[in-house]
Amino acid sequence: MTQTDATHDPSLRSWVASANGHPDFPIQNLPLGIFSHGAHHPRAGVAIGDEILDLPAVLEAELLSGEAAQAVEATADGTLNGLMALGAGPRRALRTQLSALLAADAVPYPGLLRAAADCTMHRPARIGDYTDFFVGIHHATNTGRFFRPDNPLLPNYKYVPIGYHGRASSVRVTGAPVVRPSGQRKPASETEPSFGPCRNLDYELEMGVWIGPGNDLGEPIPVGEAASHIAGFCLLNDWSARDIQGWEYQPLGPFLAKSFLSTISPWVVTPEALAPYRIPQPPRPNGDPAPLPYLHDVADQAAGAFEIELEVTIRTATMREKGLPPHRLGLSTTRHMYWTVAQMVAHHSSNGCDLNPGDLLGTGTLSAPEASGYGSLLEVSQAGRQPVTLPSGETRRFLEDGDEIALIGHARREGFATIGFGPCLGIVEPARYNPAP
Missing domain, CATH: 3.90.850.10 (Fumarylacetoacetase-like, C-terminal domain)
Known part of the structure; x- marks a missing residue:
C-alpha cells in the first residue's frame, strides 16, 4: 500500500496563494486532469487551489527530470492513458517534484498557471471500458x-x-x-x-x-x-x-x-x-x-x-x-x-x-x-x-x-x-x- 511521506505534511504551504486552505486542492492533493485553455489543444494539468498547473509548460521549462518528466511526456496525446499505463513509480516521482516546485519556499513560476475558471475540463482518459x-x-x-x-x-x-x-x-x-x-x-x-x-x-x-x-x-x-x-x-x-x-x-x-x-x-x-x-x-x-x-x-x-x-x-x-x-x-x-x-x-x-x-x-x-x-x-x-x-x-x-x-x-x-x-x-x-x- 502507498505510504505517507513529506508531500502529505499538513504544514506544507504553496506560493499559489489560493491553494492554502483550499477545500479541495491544497498542495497535499495535486490531482491530475486534462484541460484546454484558449487556443491550446487539451493537455495535462494539475489542480492547485483555484489554478491549473500546465504540465507540458512545466516540462518545456525543464523543471522536471527522470521519471517525472517521463510521466508528462506520456500525456503528449492529450490524455492520461499513457501516464496511467506507467504505474506508480513515474506518478509518484511527478508528485514529489511538483510538491517541491509548488512549495512556498520554492521559486514562483506564475507563468505556468492557468486560472481554472478560464479553462475547459475534458475526460481525463479515453475510456475503453x-x-x-x-x-x-x-x-x-x-x-x-x-x-x-x-x-x-x-x-x-x-x-x-x-x-x-x-x-x-x-x-x-x-x-x-x-x-x-x-x-x-x-x-x-x-x-x-x-x-x-x-x-x-x-x-x-x-x-x-x-x-x-x-x-x-x-x-x-x-x-x-x-x-x-x-x-x-x-x-x-x-x-x-x-x-x-x-x-x-x-x-x-x-x-x-x-x-x-x-x-x-x-x-x-x-x-x-x-x-x-x-x-x-x-x-x-x-x-x-x-x-x-x-x-x-x-x-x-x-x-x-x-x-x-x-x-x-x-x-x-x-x-x-x-x-x-x-x-x-x-x-x-x-x-x-x-x-x-x-x-x-x-x-x-x-x-x-x-x-x-x-x-x-x-x-x-x-x-x-x-x-x-x-x-x-x-x-x-x-x-x-x-x-x-x-x-x-x-x-x-x-x-x-x-x-x-x-x-x-x-x-x-x-x-x-x-x-x-x-x-x-x-x-x-x-x-x-x-x-x-
Whole structure:
C-alpha cells in the first residue's frame, strides 16, 4: 500500500496563494486532469487551489527530470492513458517534484498557471471500458426491500462483487447536460408498455476508480497485486431511469436505463494523495461468509478501504431563482463499501478478462445505513411513496427538469490536510425525443 511521506505534511504551504486552505486542492492533493485553455489543444494539468498547473509548460521549462518528466511526456496525446499505463513509480516521482516546485519556499513560476475558471475540463482518459459494481451493501439492501421485503439481498451478494458492463461512450465530465432519456416504461398500473420520457429519473452517489497498468487476456490480477493496477479515483453519478430500468432489466440487467449518461468529476485523485486516508476494511457482520481465498488478502483487509465523505445536494430551478443554497439529500462515506477496490479489480479479472489503462470502474451507490445518508432518490423517497420536501416548498419523488444535482467528496483525517475531488454536477434538461403515440 502507498505510504505517507513529506508531500502529505499538513504544514506544507504553496506560493499559489489560493491553494492554502483550499477545500479541495491544497498542495497535499495535486490531482491530475486534462484541460484546454484558449487556443491550446487539451493537455495535462494539475489542480492547485483555484489554478491549473500546465504540465507540458512545466516540462518545456525543464523543471522536471527522470521519471517525472517521463510521466508528462506520456500525456503528449492529450490524455492520461499513457501516464496511467506507467504505474506508480513515474506518478509518484511527478508528485514529489511538483510538491517541491509548488512549495512556498520554492521559486514562483506564475507563468505556468492557468486560472481554472478560464479553462475547459475534458475526460481525463479515453475510456475503453466502463464497469459498474454494486458494492454499497446498504443501497443493495434498501432497493432489494422494494422487491423482496423478506429477503432483500440475493444469496450471491456476500460471495460475489456484483457488477455489470456499462456504456463508456456516454461518460462525461461535470457540467454536461443531463438530457432526460426516453424509453419503454410499464408501471404495474398499466397493462402494456408505452414509449416516452423517463418519469422516474434518479441520481446515484458513487466513486469512480481509474485503472492504471492492465493485464494480459487470460492472466488474472491477484488481489494482493490489485492496488498496483489502480491509477486514481473520482466522483461518479451514474444517472438512472428507474421506470425504464424496472421494465427492461429482466432477465439481463441494466441497459438503456443507465447508458444515456454517467457524470464524473474531471480530476484524478491519485492513490498517493489518498495514502493518509486509508483505513482497515470494516469487519463483516457476524454470520457473513468470509471472502473466498482469491478475494482475500491480509494487507488489503488491513488498509484497503478509505475514509472519504460523500455528499449529494439538489438545487431546483426555483431554488436558483430565489437564491436559495443547495439542499443536502444525503451524507455518506466510503466506509460502507462491502468489497474493497482491490477485490473489485481482482474479481473483474479473475476469469481472465483484460483491464486496460483508462478503464473506469464504478463502486455502485454508497448509501449509509440511516436515511440521512441514502445515495439515491429511490431510497430517499421510498420508491416515490414518500416525497421529500425542499426548502423552497417543492417536493420531489424523482428528479424534475431544471434540477441540479451535485456530488461532493472529501477525504478527512485528523493530523492531515483535507483534500477533495472537485465538482461533479449536472442539470436535468427536458427530453429531446418524444414521438407522438
